[in-house]
Amino acid sequence: MKGTFIVDAHLDLAMNAIEWNRDLTQPLNSIRQREMHMKDKPDRGRGTVCLPELRKGKIGLVVATQLARYTPPGSALAGWHSPQQAWAMTQAQLAWYREMEALGEMVQIKDLPGLEAHLQLWENETVPDAQKPVGYILSLEGADSLVDISYLHRSYENGLRAAGLSHFGPGRYAPGTKMEGPLTEQGVALLKEMSSLNMILDVTHLTDEGFYQAxxxxxxxxxxxxxxxxxxxxTQRQLTDHQIRCLVERDAVIGGMLDCWAMDIRFIDTVSDPWQLNIRLEQLVDHWDHICQLAGNSRHVAIGSDLDGIFGTEQSPWDMQSIADLQKFRDILGRRGYAQEDINNILHGNWLRFLRNAWAA
Structure with missing residues (x-):
């Protein structure tokens, strides 16, 4: 598949590899067939992401997560029972990324020279895309696994360049989705340390109060x-117009996600069917349109698909069977009246501009 270079700013690759036990170096059909008779998770046999499909879709740069939530006593959410256990899981995930680097499947991007070198490789048409490594920027989704703030510095040395304070439910540094309340004292202190390292703060999953405080x-x-x-x-998980305007003022970029419940209020997890509700890729453009109208331009929207983030095709737009189908947004955006410059902004330009500005310091 030929197409435009794409940046996807949210993929839980290591979680899928370690906790779902998926060999993401394999073709997508092989991964699905391997899971054919597995019933432990609702998305078995329905995954959309693997390294060959990323290359096929020219998705040459991703923000890839470490994710391990601490679950306090009494919580109904899945998670680890101590911060140390959560930390250990993030280190297993880091080890997987390192193994992908050793195989030449991926390459870690930590700074501006590394970013520019990687982009030059993907622009080199004499090298087939299938032979190019997928670049990844390491991000921590929810900070629970940082046993204390000193662990942030350890993570930075390992290449961590972005972090969010919270995920779902109660958090050690901030409450998250479906919660209320401000950052914890630890969260306030963590922000100070992140600032000293010029890290990227991801406001995804914060409460409304936590968002404005951060x-x-x-x-x-x-x-x-x-x-x-x-x-x-x-729903509380999505951004209000005022929050969007605040992010635009900070020259932030907002990645649109392809989990059906975040696209269409009718969708109910494990109950609804994307085909019956006719939830398509184009519905994400409705969200992008809204942000573009508030911003007055296309410079603040992009892709943060969250594909295979504990869901597969059963909870994705029905006209998307693989992450390579992100290339369909070229034609969808064109039909919706977006100029080529705007399309390029959304598919890669906005994230690249953001990273260049953030890392120029």
């Missing part, structure tokens, strides 16, 4: 890696 306290680069619009899907 923007007030944090002076470094800010993005929302995978967020949609609350005016269209009125």
């Amino acid at each position: 923007l007030e306290l944090y002076q470094g680069p800010v993005w929302a890696s995978h967020h949609n619009v609350r005016a269209i899907v009125p």
